[in-house]
Amino acid sequence: MTYEYILTETPAPGVGLVRLNRPQALNALSGPLMREVFDALEAFDRDPEVRCLVLTGSDKAFAAGADIKQMEAAGQVEMLSGDDFTDWSRLSRLRKPLIAAVSGWALGGGCELAMLCDMIVASETAKFGQPEITIGIMPGAGGTQRLTRAVGKALAMEIMLANRHLTAQEALHYGLVNRVAPVDSYLTEAIQLAEKIAGMPGVAAQMIKAAVNKAFELSLSEGLDYEKQSFYLLFGTEDKAEGMQAFVAKRAPQWKHR
Ligand code: DAK
Numbered sequence: 001m002t003y004e005y006i007l008t009e010t011p012a013p014g015v016g017l018v019r020l021n022r023p024q025a026l027n028a029l030s031g032p033l034m035r036e037v038f039d040a041l042e043a044f045d046r047d048p049e050v051r052c053l054v055l056t057g058s059d060k061a062f063a064a065g066a067d068i069k070q071m072e073a074a075g076q077v078e079m080l081s082g083d084d085f086t087d088w089s090r091l092s093r094l095r096k097p098l099i100a101a102v103s104g105w106a107l108g109g110g111c112e113l114a115m116l117c118d119m120i121v122a123s124e125t126a127k128f129g130q131p132e133i134t135i136g137i138m139p140g141a142g143g144t145q146r147l148t149r150a151v152g153k154a155l156a157m158e159i160m161l162a163n164r165h166l167t168a169q170e171a172l173h174y175g176l177v178n179r180v181a182p183v184d185s186y187l188t189e190a191i192q193l194a195e196k197i198a199g200m201p202g203v204a205a206q207m208i209k210a211a212v213n214k215a216f217e218l219s220l221s222e223g224l225d226y227e228k229q230s231f232y233l234l235f236g237t238e239d240k241a242e243g244m245q246a247f248v249a250k251r252a253p254q255w256k257h258r
Contacts, residue, residue, distance in 0.1 A: 097209050123168065129166065147159060
């Protein structure tokens, strides 16, 4: 499939990469661009040769938010009934681990898009913010919830009410990102992390992702129950048998990802 606003590649074994490619608008997240992102990530999610996904933008901008020029003409009805703003939940349904490689601006929907990923590798120039209030609206794709959980109430309020930006180092300090790397190597580091994850048994990786995300949805006892059921299910996989046999035989495991 050919895309207009994104590029796709498989830069390392088991890794599917999607790059936002609308540089003239700092990767503003228009409806057509987001549809391509969802389609490409879902295609990698279905591809048995791919076990970890990476989403990135350019060195200058991961994404400067939803497309303000598209939203300017929209009223309540268009926003409520159009696909463009309801579909973002498709990202939460991806089963394979998804890493955001973020450099430059990650504002508004760009910050929310990064936070929808499972991990974030940031470049030293990454700047995270939720500036929606400066155009008369508020975060609508998870900012008030995910950012607050990541950095705490007081700082989240300041970011959203006073348009404070977080630097990459601040984001690292608060646990919003996994690591910070120089601009010329952040994407390589993200791909290397993805390759490492892609080299793990795939079914276990998917179940770990699902269980960790449940920690944000369920009570502790419900989450522990969910974890236990998933744990037992993995004892039915070929990779469990292989992993334990390989350990005992002191050899490297050969994963089948089933
Ligand atoms: N939309 C459209 N165009 C944008 C844009 C955006 N968000 N951000 C930048 N651009 C365009 C600029 O208009 C300019 O285009 P031309 O004038 O050259 O045609 C070009 O990109 C370069 O931008 P600048 O000239 O402004 O570049 P600077 O380096 O001077 O400034 C900046 C960079 C990132 C500080 C600035 O561009 C900026 O403030 N951008 C807007 C940031 C912003 O307010 N973002 C939040 C948008 S609201 C939802 C899903 C998503 C959302 C909500 C709900 N649902 C699923 C329900 C998300 C909402 C938002 O993100």
